[in-house]
Amino acid sequence: MAPTDQVRSSAPSVPGSLRAPAELIVVTHGTSAPLAPNVLRDSVAAEIRLSALLPAGARMTRIFGPAARLRGRLAETGEEPVAAEFLNYFAVRDIAADLEEVARRLREDDAVDGAYIKPGAELPIAPGSLARRAFAEAPAVTPSFEARQGYLDAAPHGVDARWAWTRPGGRGAGVRVIDIEGAWRFTHEDLTGNQGGVIGGNPSTDAGWRNHGTAVAGEISADVNAVGITGIAPEATIRAVSIFGGGSASAIRTAADALAPGDIILLELHRPGPRWNFRNRPDQSGYIAVEWWPDDLAAIRYATARGVVVVEAAGNGAEDLDDAIYDVRPADFPSTWRNPFRTGEEGSGAVLVGAGAPPPGTHGREHGPARSRLAFSNYGSRLDSQGWGMEVTTTGYGDLQGGGDEDYWYTDQFSGTSSASPIVVGAIACYQGIHAQGAGVRGPAEIRALLRATGSPQAAAPDRPVAQRIGTQPDIRAMVRDGEVPVATVERTTDMA
Incomplete structure (x- = not known):
């Protein structure tokens, strides 16, 4: 069958409609250093503190997974000397409130280095x-x-x-x-x-x-x-x-x-x-x-x-x-x-x-x-x-x-x-x-x-x-x-x- 044989519009979506939801990302202050117990403790404390600022039902998740596993995943890699940086990245999930308002509130906290909304991919x-x-x-x-x-x-x-x-x-x-x-x-x-x-x-x-x-x-x-x-x-x-x-x-x-x-x-x-x-x-x-x-x-x-x-x-x-x-x-x-x-x-x-x-x-x-x-x-x-x-x-x-x-x-x-x-x-x-x-x-x-x-x-x-x-x-x-x-x-x- 040739590409044009018996073809009619199936009303496909335009590319712009194929869009994922916007994402709210939070980056905390942290050191560029190897992972150590004190760094882990500080990161967990910041997570608890910032979670309390979220509206009901919303939650913070670690982009790089459980903090305790990060050390093993980056062992003997070029990022091992600065692995603590990866503890700083969080995504806010299940949020029904206005993203801009929540991001603004998070940025006001001293623990936060950045809070931004990524447009839908x-x-x-x-x-x-x-x-x-x-x-x-x-x-x-x-x-x-x-x-x-x-x-x-x-x-x-x-x-x-x-x-x-x-x-x-x-x-x-x-x-x-x-x-x-x-x-x-x-x-x-x-x-x-x-x-x-x-x-x-x-x-x-x-x-x-x-x-x-x-x-x-x-x-x-x-x-x-x-x-x-x-x-x-x-x-x-x-x-x-x-x-x-x-x-x-x-x-x-x-x-x-x-x-x-x-x-x-x-x-x-x-x-x-x-x-x-x-x-x-x-x-x-x-x-x-x-x-x-x-x-x-x-x-x-x-x-x-x-x-x-x-x-x-x-x-x-x-x-x-x-x-x-x-x-x-x-x-x-x-x-x-x-x-x-x-x-x-x-x-x-x-x-x-x-x-x-x-x-x-x-x-x-x-x-x-x-x-x-x-x-x-x-x-x-x-x-x-x-x-x-x-x-x-x-x-x-x-x-x-x-x-x-x-x-x-x-x-x-x-x-x-x-x-x-x-x-x-x-x-x-x-x-x-x-x-x-x-x-x-x-x-x-x-x-x-x-x-x-x-x-x-x-x-x-x-x-x-x-x-x-x-x-x-x-x-x-x-x-x-x-x-x-x-x-x-x-x-x-x-x-x-």
Whole structure:
């Protein structure tokens, strides 16, 4: 069935309606020091004191879990000398009162260094590009759509996944991935193997969130079979943590605790930033990567300190992340915050992914020169890598194959930094699977450096020069060829808790 056969509008939600609740975050004063009994006692005392200021029914929860367990989780990591910092982060849950008023009251307490409201996170689908479901019933047997997955092809068009599959471990064997967003459909016919389900949070019942998560899972690890699509790293195990119920930073911490060094977290979220005073907008203008918020930044640092590779959508706000606006600390942020979009010690350590154009003519459509920045994609020196931001064929949505049963839905039009980021995750998983057969998996810093040093170069488009950096598109073969640089690998374990 062609993508346009028997298609009519199913009235999908616009991206701006796929929004998680706003979050109230509290950061207490605390020392940058190793965990010690006196530090733990002071933190618990502050928690009790601040909990008494909350309205009835509300509660404070520790973003980094039970204080007594934090020492073991950060032992022998780069964050161990400053592990006490992670005791300072709290989220306020089950609050029915006005968030601004509660935040103001908390900021007046001497124990509080910052209390801020994060705007609701959204899915970084390209603005205005949601697919519309085909209502014709799916055939008795789904045909293969793999020929439409150009991102699997050799560089420079794709990431050379087909080559990786010929190498031992090259299908992502042994690598674990956790996708952080809102919902998934792990009963899909092409997601029956190596799928670990939802391990945290409360998945949304909204079809938009569910289709998005299904599309992401398909890009990374759809099954090897004769139907539908094939994931870039089909032997990688994928699981999921929902941001609903706990918030994004808690989801990152939950995922990090469930993974080993060399495994991967994918952050499929972005938020409205300071450009338009943190307002949610249908056009996503001014939206930025979630690491800009202090608790998410701390959670990513926590994950990367444990050796987990974090891949993060850069966002669809058409923003220059080098702009000085991102250096300005909001008054309600903690005094210790520094702009993570600047390089150096204040960075998160995550791989930040922009959206590039697919090869011209893909699916009969044109989006500019291959690997040029798509107009909606954020850009800047902070970005590490890019993937296809349009025309991605994967599971979900139902515009390529639809009908009444979501388990047989496929799309030709997944987009945004949403579709770009799983391509980078898949490439990393293939590389890690291959490298694990020899020298061992690589850590977050090594993976970031390798992505920047290799890959198919960014191209220029009218009004979008290569100076508007989104990075190179991964080339797995080049990563393997050039990855034997004298950098440290990390030991892989099954349990770091």
